[in-house]
Amino acid sequence: MKSSTWIIVSCVLMFCVLNHVKEVKSLEKKVNKVCIRAQVFEQNCGWDGNKTCIAGFNKIKRYPFSCECTIYVEANSRRLCRCKFPTTPC
Known part of the structure; x- marks a missing residue:
């Protein structure tokens, strides 16, 4: 039971981190338009x-x-x- 909980929690954390990185990249593209x-x-x-x-x-x-x-x-x-x-x- 504990191992399945850890797997689910780690997947959710990885999902959150990867989504945050994509948002930062998209902001950089908007700033570079000069x-x-x-x-x-x-x-x-x-x-x-x-x-x-x-x-x-x-x-x-x-x-x-x-x-x-x-x-x-x-x-x-x-x-x-x-x-x-x-x-x-x-």
């Missing part, structure tokens, strides 16, 4: 290029959550912003 967009702006990156790029995109009604700023044309004082947006379309 849109990456690059654009050239006037002026250099400044002290904090991330904030400068986010402000540049905000002026044109686009709202990224993370940006990377690099110098595009140093002589003309331009920067290249590569930003991640939370949704599509790009």
Whole structure:
């Protein structure tokens, strides 16, 4: 009697653990949907290029959550912003 109870309890626990793992995987897939967009702006990156790029995109009604700023044309004082947006379309 004890052995059959242990088998049933272990099966139920395994079922619960396996279902929980599937839910975590499905959440990861939803989070990974990002849109990456690059654009050239006037002026250099400044002290904090991330904030400068986010402000540049905000002026044109686009709202990224993370940006990377690099110098595009140093002589003309331009920067290249590569930003991640939370949704599509790009």
